[in-house]
Amino acid sequence: MSEPSTDAATPAPPAEWSIPRGLIVLLSLGAAVVTIAGLKAFSGIVGPVFLALMLTIAVQPIQSWARRKGWPAWLGMAAALVAVVAILFGIGGALALSAVQLASLLPDYADKLNELLDHVRGWLSDLGVSSDQIHKALSGIDVGKAAGWIEQVLGGVLGVFSNLFFVLALLLFMAVDGITMDRRLAMVARERPAIAQALDSFVTGTRKYLIVSTVFGAIVAVIDGGALWLMGVPLPILWALLSFITNYIPNVGFVIGVIPPALLALLDGGPVLMLWVIVIYSVINFVIQSIIQPKFVGDAVGLGVTITFLSLVVWAWVLGALGALLAIPLTLLVKALLLDIDPTTRWADVLIGAPMDKKAAPQRESGRSAPADTAGAKE
Template sequence: MGSRYTPVSTESAPPPWTIPRGLIVLLALAATVVAVAGARALSGLLAPLFLALMLTIAVQPIQTWAARRGIPVWAGMLAALAAVYAILLGLIGALLLSVAQLATELPQYTDSLNNLLDGAHAQLSNAGVDDDRIASTLSSLDLGKLVGFLDELLAGLLGVVSNLVFIMALLLFMAIDGSTIGRRMRIVDRMRPDISYALSAFVGGTRKYLIVSTVFGLIVAVFDGAALWLLGVPLPILWALLSFITNYIPNIGFIIGLIPPAILALLEGGPALMVWVIVVYSVINFVIQSIIQPKFVGDAVGLSVTVTFLSLVFWSWVLGALGALLAVPLTLLVKALLIDIDQSTRWVDALIGDSPIDTEEPGNLDDATEQQERLVEDPG
C-alpha cells in the first residue's frame, strides 16, 4: 500500500520576516547618536587626524605629477612632504607671531578704551539708564581682561606643538602611503567600483574646495590688508592673515574675521574709523565671498548653501574650532561613505546638492557617467 504525497500549499506558508522600516530608521538614528557622541569624546584625536588627511589630499598632486614625469617615488614623496610641512609650520608661526604682537599692542589703548567707556556712560545716563546698572555693565569691559585672554590664547597656541608633532608624524605616514594610492584605487575600482567612485568623488571635491578657498582667501586677504593699511588700522598683516584663515569657514567666516580689526579701529580712531572698516570689509567680502566665491565652491563640492551652513554648525559642535575649518571636507567624507557609496542612495544628491543633475534629460546620464569615470581615473 503506497503512501500518497500531498503537496504543501504555499498559500498557507507564513510570509518571510522583515524588519519594519520605522525600526530601521530608529536604529539608524540611534547609531548616529552613538557615532556623534564618540566623535565628540575623541575630538582631540579626530580633529588633527582629519587635518592631516586634508593636507595630504591637498599636496597629493605633487606626487602624481612627479610619477608621471618619471621622477623617483621617494623624491615626489619628499617634495609633497616638504610642501605640506611648509604650509603648516608657516601658518602656525605667523599666528604665534601675530598674536604676540597684538598682546603687546593692546595695553597702549587703555586710555582710549576708558574715554570710550566714559562717553558711553554719559550717553546712557542722559538716556535715563540707572547709574548702578551702567557701572555694573561697563565694569566688565576691561582691556586687561582682553590682554589676559590673549596671553591664554598664546599659551594655547604654543600647546598646539604637542598636537603638531602628532600631525607631522601622520603627514609623514600618509605621504608614504600616498605614493601607492593610485595602484590601490585601481584595485578597489576593479573589485568595488561603487566604493572607488565614492572615495574618488570625496578626494576630487575636497581638493577642488581647498583650491577655490585658498585662491579666494588670498584675494580677500590682499584686499583687506591693503584697505586696513590705507585706513591706518594697526597690524594689517595680522588681520589679512585672519581673513585668509577664516575664508575656510563657510557663511560666517567673514564676520569672525571682521570683529577684531573693527574693535581695534574703534580704539585707534573712534567710531568713524570702525564704521569705515566695517563698510570696506563688507563691500570687499560681500562681492568676493557672497557673489563670486559661492558659485565656484558650489560647483566644486556639490553642496547646497543650507547644507554647508548646517555642516558648519554641526562640525563646530562636534570637533570645536578645527571642525569649523574642516566642515565642508568632513561633510564630503560623510556624504561619500553614506550616500555616494551606494547607487540606491545617490538620489539624496538631488536634495542636498547645489545644482543636481537630472539623468532623465537627454545627455545628462552620459555626462554623469563620464564624470564618474574621470573621478576614478584622476580624483584631482
C-alpha cells in the same frame, strides 16, 4: 482534465520589509548619535588625523606630477612633504608672531578705553539713564577683558597647529602610503567600482574645494589687509592672515574675522574707524564670499547652503575650531561613505543640493538606471 497550473506565470509578490522603515530610520539616527558622540570624545585625535588627510589630498598632485616626470617615488614624496611643512610653519609662525605683538600692544590702549567709556557714560546720562545702571552696565569692561577675548579668538585659530608634530608624523606616513595609492584604488575600481567612484568623488570634490577656498581666501586677505593698512589699523598682516584662515569657515567666516580688527580699531581710532572697518569688511566679503565664491564652491562640492551651514554647526560642536575649518571636507567624506558608495541612495544627492546629472535624468525618468547605478548593482 485539470487546467495547467499558472503559478509559473504569476508574478512573485513584492518583497516585504522584515523591519518597518520607520524603525530603520530610528536605528540609523541612534547610530548617528552614538557615532557623533564617539567622534566628540576622541576629537583630539580625529581632528588632527583628518587635517593630515586633507593636507595629503591637497599635495597629492605634486607626487603625481613627479611620477609623470620620471622622478623617483621618494623624491615626489619629499617634495610634497616640504610643501606641506612650509605651509604649516609659514601660517603658524606668522600667526604666533603677530599674536605676541598684539599681546604687547593692547595694554597701551587702557587710557583710550577709559576715555571712550567716559563718553559712553555721558551719552547715557543725557538719555536719562541712572548712574547706578550705567555703572552696572560698564563696570565689567576693561582692556584686560578685551585683550583676553581677542586672544581667545586667536587661540582658537592657533589651536589648529597645537598638535603640529602629530600632524607631521601622520603626513609622513600618509605620504609613504600615497606612493602606492593609485595602484590600490585601481584594484578597488576593478572589484568594487561604486566604492572607487565614491572615494574619487570625495577626493576630487575636496581638492576643488580647497583650491577655490585658498584662491578666494588669498584675494580676501590681500584686499582686507590693504584696506586696514590704508586706514591705519594696527597689525594689518595679522588680520589679513585671520581673514585667509576664516575664509575656510563657510557662511560665518568673515564675521569671525572682522571682530578682532574692529575692536582694535575702536581702541585705536574710535567708533568712526571701527565703523569703517566693519563697512569695508562687509562690502568686500559680501561681494566675494557671498556672491562670487559660493558659485564656485557649490559647483565643486555639490552641497546646498542649508547643508553647508548645518555641517558648520555640527562639526564645530564635535571637533571645535578645527571642525569649523574642515566642515565641508568632513561632510563630503560622510556623503561619500553613506550616500555615494551605494547606488540605491544616490537619489539623496538631489535633496542635499548636489547638481543633477542632466545625462542621467532622462534615464531615471523612463525607469532605467544610470550606467554607474548599473555597475554598482552588479556588485
